[in-house]
Amino acid sequence: MRKKWVSLVMTLMLTSACYSSIVSGAGTSLTTQDKFEVLKGKGIFTGFTDGSARLNEQMSREQFAAVLFRLMELKDVSGPPSYNDVLKTRWSYGEIEAVTEAGLMKGMGVGKFQPGSPVTVEQLATILVRAYGSEGSSNNGVGGKVSSWAKSAVAVAIDKGIIPIMYDYTGNATRGLLVDATYAAYQKMSTPEYKPLHVKSLDVISNTKIILTLDEPVSVLKPDNITIRKTYGSSKLIIRQATLSADGKKVEIVTDPQESATQYILTVDDTTKSFVSLSVDTTKPRIINFHAVSNYWLSITFSEPVDASSATDLKNYGVNNGLYMYRAELSNDGRTVTIQTNEQNAKTKYTFVAYNITDLAGNTLDPVTYTFGDEDQSAPTVKKITSDTNRVTLWFSERLDRDSAENVANYVINGNLGYPTRLDYNDTNQTVTLTTADQEDGKAYTLTLKNIKDLAGNAIKNPTKVNFTGVNNDVNYSLYVQSIRSLNWNTLEIRLNNAITANDLSQFNLIVNRDNGASVSMSGWQSYVTLQDSKTIRVQYRTADQSNPNLFREQHLIEASVYGLPKLNTRNNANVKSFAGTDAVNDVPSVREIKALDSRSVQVLFSKPVRNISKDAFILQTKDGEYVSIASESVNNRNKVVDSVVLYLDSPMQWNTNYALRFTGAVTDAAGWNAMKVTDGANPYTVYFKGIGDNNNNNNAAPRMANISSEDPYNIAVTFSEPVKNAAKGPYSLWTNDDRKIVDLKEGENATFEVSEDRTKLYIHLFADQLDSLTYNKSYKVIYQRDAGKIVDDEGKGFDEGKGANEAGFKAKGKEHTAPYIDDAYVKDAKLVLVFSEAIQGYSNQTNYFEIKINGDTITPDAGQLVNDKEIRLSLPKSYFKRAYGSITVTDAGADHITDINHVNVLQESVPFRIK
Template identity: 40%
Template sequence: MKKFALAILALSLLLGAAIPAAWAAELTTEQKFEALKKQGILVGMGDGNPRLYELMTREQFAQVLHRLLELPNATGKPTYSDVLKGRWSFDEIEAVTEAGLMVGTAPRKFSPAATVTVEQLASVLVRAYGSPAGAATVSGKVSNWARMSVGAALNNGFIASRSDYTAGATRGVLVDAVYAYFVKTQQSPLNVRSVEPITNQAVKINLLQRAETVDASLFLLQDSQGTSIPVYQAMLGGDGMYVILTTGTQAEARKHYVYVGGKAWEFTSTRSDTAKPLITGLTKSANRTYVLTFSEQLDQASAANPSNYSLSNGLKLKTLQLSADKMSVVFTTTTQSEGVRYYLTVKNVKDAAGNAMDTRSDLSFNGTNDDTKPKVSSVQINPSATLSVRFSEKVDPQLAIQTGRYKIDKGLSVLKAVIDGEGRTVTLTTSAQKDATVYTLTVSGIPDAAGNVMDTQTNLLFGGIANPVLPIRLQSISAIDENTVEIVFADRALTDSDIAKLNFVVLQDNGANISMSGWSRYVQRKAGSDRTVTVQIRTSGEANPRLFSPGHYYLGRVTGVESLLTDEGKNDMKFGGTVTSNEAPFVTKAVALSRSSVKVFFSEPVKNVNETSFAIQEQEGPAVAIDYDELNNTGAVVTEVILRLKDSLSPGKVYAMTFKQGVTDAAGWNGLKLKNGGSDFNVLFTGI
């Protein structure tokens, strides 16, 4: 998705000075509509009016989902008889259907002009977001099937609480929900506590929670007269609890608004002639070369005076120079000792107005004589159309994820950059690629851990993938009995190849590492679902072991599925044990279909089905001979079978079916139930 800051920028320019006076203001539904409209996610009706109070149709919802999630167009035959290729919403409806987000209202019927209820809206957005975990309590009127999804939508802020969730959803409800979803799925929002001015070119953003990274594009600044002020730089404080923004010159003593994650935070700018200069950053630009960045322009004499700078542990300055824009000081040092932490003290540096800075002695860097620059060692296109950029060594994680450091030709944009745990591979998500097209990637400005900045590399080639394998996300793992887990995935259906290659391991039991040496797994699809599998486990010594005990929690990991999201442990998940045992498969019922055939139903999928595993006898009468089973395939996994009889059944007579060894569960590990206590297990049925 496009950066949300761009939407807010467009909105702020549109609204001009009409900004709420509250110190942290929420956008109205109309303002949210304008922001999403600028992103191309929402459009007005034919006359441009948003018509927020009109009910939303299913095809309008499909159109919004298509744009919000940037879904690829479907390529197969039309799914619905009431949505033909000539209809304006054909591509959008086929795309959301293929993605599994919306389904028909009847066989081959989509009902495009029908309205959408609030609970249907909530269910689709929760399905798109991924997990209903942590659902809120629902007190209003809601259908049983939608209760969990509505609770999750409330918990995630997609919808507001109401008395009736079965009511139709207006376009205004859609706008609020899509806006909340859009903000939530962007770069993790900063949890802002307050905003305070430092100088008329610097603003401090105080946080409630520690942040790991920031980017200047997350912030927008505007004064009370509607004038936009550029944000040049965003520097995260050493403890991660505040951000210093370096901005263009702010008008003195005027109200200003910083937009962060869709909220406007108000402050009044300082008077420039009394503000002290501040150090906003210390970075390494080359071997033993560092850049001190200040909040405003500096006085040449004091900034270039070596006596105003000192280093600990015997390290000396070699050169010192004020930059051309007078906003930063570049210095080099003598030879450093590897691994030694050096502290820099800066004092008496003045701004252009003569205000002297407060002394700083907390700036530090680790000594190193490493002068080897990082390089891109490989570029690989993945089946999901993401691009893996591998570096020759660990790189700076904060700079490596800045999308502006990657450029691709032929109009392809880099939308997102994620670095792996090792710190050497960055995965790029791009805009839609074209088939049969060669692209050129250019990478620049990324330093290694020692601060050595790479030389710009270009001519990094890769071929486009127009129909990528969509990423798939692990949604849940749950124990359904003592040795079987159910695994649910989100975002796309599982292929046969995914099932064949899926691997599941249990890493921990109550936080302690465990070994699965000697364990075997049997993976199969769950009937009626294209995103769920069951994994049955046995040990080398026991076919039906007690593995997942009640009161215990376990850590499981899933691998092998094509394009499964694995960064930051997304393929790891905890699940609880259960008291439910893995019962042997058994026959649930037998039904006479005719005088010469009986249909048998099993409690779970089974295999090794053969007529020799069954016996039929009339109660207080003779045995009935079985001729053959219609399946005639002992390797097939089935839930029912039809037995053909040599002898005829008598209408109204009661028959007992008993069982012999042979039939097993789908894994082949547990045999069919034969006994009920000391007696043969039997199922009764009546002849016809």
């Protein structure tokens, strides 16, 4: 059950001992109609369309469920219907499912809820007692007619004043009785009970402020129960204000100035605590350091601890040039404030001002101003231009002013195309996509630009002319958008039918067209685009003023278009897809797992990829609250996106001792927009773990092999117990258990070694032309020859010398190894582009490795070029650049030399292509 607790702030007046308390304002003389109006104002009752309450009518079970839903502030639940007579289309479906899930109401048997049936008085009493949390027995009996199963609940309901004494409790309840009963339950739930305060500790903050930490939370504070006197003497210290924290665990007391270095005794209820007052602090706080931590964070360090409420109030800070401040956070020591902003422009100078911030004694910071960033004086330029079917995309050197970028009058195309029919500016990619009238395929066009400005107001050179080649529908399309779906309220996943490259992804653009039929403006939107696998794109969005907005809402149908990808089919709106919104929140990163690797290193695994890792992002404490210094961390690059980090400590942890890790908010999601979880309700977000190491000496544990696996006949993955150095230098041996044979693995001779980015894994790639493949389900063992090896951890500790630490067994699980092949072939910029299924080697610009046929003629390329490890470009004779169909096959010479990393030869399959 969910209760409403009232957090009270009690302030004593200077001239009297009276104080004000916040209580429910309803009296006992209210009529049932008055109570109905109160509950209607609270949104618990709704009334009928004619405005009447109909207090004498019977209340149905579904009407009662709706009242309970609003009274208890329940949330909608998902899943299949619980009853066969309450379908999803019924108005009360959500309320009935919620009260059922909460255990407040139950079905009437055989899968039925009977929503239209009346509610009896004893049913009403039982459910409200259950909701109030007072199920049990009563010392008083029930005199009227009541069912045996309801006697106890009816007695409790009478004791609590929820229902009156009646002759017959088995009869149907009227809406008036439900109003009276609901009002009584609401009053009791809204008025918390006073509990004596048990003080765990007392902290003296300043000469006028004291903080009490309680053993258990309370919901009501009575300041007149608190007194403060001198230990030696009878004079009472005047309390000006006593405030209960939101979580009910702390009381902040403000007093008249205390005599310096004087002993006082505080008494509250049955607890007594003594303390010695501090000297009067009259020194104003100062800012001793200000700097931009990253493009999204500012850091301010004060000369002393400051008041949290003033330091985290964004009204006490100002910054110009359109930079938004989203939130301010104060560090645990109370001295450093970090402020999250929207993205700071690379060529913009900002002015920052801070004022009205007080220290713990109430002294106020003098206004102070800082400048940061660089002034932008350069005009935007066009970096490149790409064309698609009746579309042209311009890639600019910097972010643009959206109004000028989306002004149709600033663009004109010759050759009867004129002004574009539509403009779409993508702020993240710094691109403008123009939709044009029908272009003539292959025709050269000139686009003239003018009056386009960057964010600093610098205008592009007037006029700027760029050329492009027209593209129309007569194209050999091979890439299709299969689906778009919302993963959460601001992240989309786009599935494609064919693989794309990182270079292809750089040209990707997505435009949200409609939301429930209404046009969508993406003004101020920014996107973070990643390739999850070769056929899946993930896009996370934010807006100018929200880093984690709810863009793709539940029960909304949204339409979006994909542009820019090479060979993307856009005919007949094939690139346009509709998808449903979702209620899934884009959760900020949190900790998935934490564990001590040894006495001086701790591994933190996150719930999702993150960036902005640094040692200052973490706060490590013992169970007693002592701080543990973090010397360094394994990432060493704030811009690097990772899913884990190893923290290295200055001193060893204690064996089997509990440790707590908290977070400053510097670590963000991969986009850099949302700080990881730093609070859990009203408390700091904390993860706990136990220290490990040598029981006596707390030594740093040496690295060792933790696990080995093989999902492919020629590839093995070795996992180490922690990040290591020199793993690729080996040497390693491969042992076959069944045959009792051992093979030394030598880099470049029969295998090659590759280390993962986080240095916890080693990938061993066996050469197929030198070694037999691993046999499925056969047992093997990898042995590290530590006497000749140089593997160490980040603290220089050598490999574990314990028995078996340098070897690990595994069963081969891979049945087949897929040979590399030409995945796609197409003509671009007068070259035939070959895209392979995986990284290849053995090609160095040969022209005899491929047989090309165009319209029946066998063609030899003029030249060849390996662009990257998956792409080859072949130059064809100019005479063949006309509309034609062709095919390409790897020759025997090519198959002998082109292989994957395992020396498996490329397949000799014929792949078609088309020349426009």
